[in-house]
Amino acid sequence: MMINDANLGTFFTRLNIVFNKALVNAQSHYSDISMIVPSSTGAESYAWLTNFPGLREWVGQRVVTRLGSRRFDIVNKTWESTLSISRNDLEDDQYGIYAPILQNMAYMAASHPDELIFALLAEGLVNRCYDGETFFSTQHPVGVNGAKKPTLVSNVFGAGNCAPWFLLDCSRPMRPVIFLSRRPVEFVSKTDLTAGNVFYNNEYVFGASARYNVGYGLWQLAYACTDPLTPYNYAVVRAAMMSQKSDEGRPLGIKPTHLVTTPGNENAALRLLRSQTIEATTNEWANTAEPIITQFLLGAKNAQASWGNISDFLSPATTYGTGAGTTADGKPPSMATSTPTGS
Template structure:
């Protein structure tokens, strides 16, 4: 208990020094325990179990600060699906529900067995802290690193979701075709299979038009285990005994996959008014099996930095061509994300 009180006193003194430095940047010298012992030898900080627990709580608080301080973008285009096992099966993705007039017996829509599943992957990020750095009162310099680890864990779903969206031109979805493709199989009113496109080819940076108004959005973020901050800092742990190093890390289990391709349109054509109109028309007119109207309504345009200016010209300019009204002004929400280019 006495050691904890001493460590708490040192932390309060560090905070006082930080306040002084904030008031006068000229005094902004990083606080260390050695400041209290200038002119004399500095005793090494005794690293007992209580001290290490306090240190872990401090590092975990910094991690949680970073974890909670991020405004994610992925939830605007992806649905979070809790997972309870190593993988989840989404064979039902071939059926988009819809009402019909009840005549006679109920018409049972048998779920197509597409065999589409998402397997959870393990992810980790680990940092080694030298024991001597803690003994020599340098633990304060590692708090920003732990906070950055939390921030990285929070943005990890963004990376997964938007990287998968960008990979849709060469990655298969539930029907066996690429998520963005020219020949998705759809049954027409006569029972014949027709090819339907949800993409435009080209040589430019990709942009995407999405309908995110449905319970299942175009991308699935499957979560088995949330980011968990852990440590190996016992004197009996191999990393401490053999290498004099405390280890702190985060791990999680999750993965991403595709939802309905009908709710997404990918284009590598030049992002301009005409091509935007063509993408809108393609999504608004898409039908399901047997010519059933799906009521797709695009809600968001997603692009990277390379298409930012072009996207703003299409959606944010009220007037174009020397004063003509821009009929696409604020037609959909614009999302510019850093994971596409």
């Protein structure tokens, strides 16, 4: 290809089309569980409702529910990924080698919000939210009928020995986590024939950039468990989550819609939520939540090595390392080579 402004413009326009097409087609899950909030500033400040106001009989004056005094900020961050193309490759018409590279860059850009959101969810076991407690805590303060001393409410179960799994209610406009969007991903290129990168390095530079960040929403809409994912434990967590009440003691009407967990729990999650029977009996939990299996939980700063283990649905007290390999009979390794949960 002859190097001139017109040909360079055509070339990078083609790359832009390839990038945007791959970006649109890439699969992601962050929008399934997060409240997406457009942003117009460098940071957004939130004063969350410490209560869930509902309808009441209008007797006397209105009862005003005010925004809580607890506030927190989510600061937008700028993200980028940049590559270079040798001028020699352009002269030799090596367009074909760059199309898959652009497609992969778009895939990575599309999955980056997943990486942030699901790591944030797992880090809720150690990170604090607007009430000063960790997002998943046994001590969230909730007032009951104006009591001077609030009741302490939990949204986490478990001994901490297993890979975590999370039940979320994503049926509402407000959700358990927030994705703050300042500027979506865009493709940019630097192709001026007199640019420094061309003059000094004989290369053209292109890449993607965006501005966004993530934060915690309402802890009442999420429940964590670090015990094995079994029908009994699922029932306990689900019931506890659905039994949450407002400051006035009114049921909040929470109903879990999604179950998020690690790849090692995929077997347990799919059998629990997709199978019509379990061990020849009717599975009452089939289709009660949508499973999301994501490796991005493993990227949390508090992730443990055991989170990568494979769970045994029929023997929940036992997990298997991902490096254990397959077996000739297709069955889990013997108890002698497996790892008891918590060891």
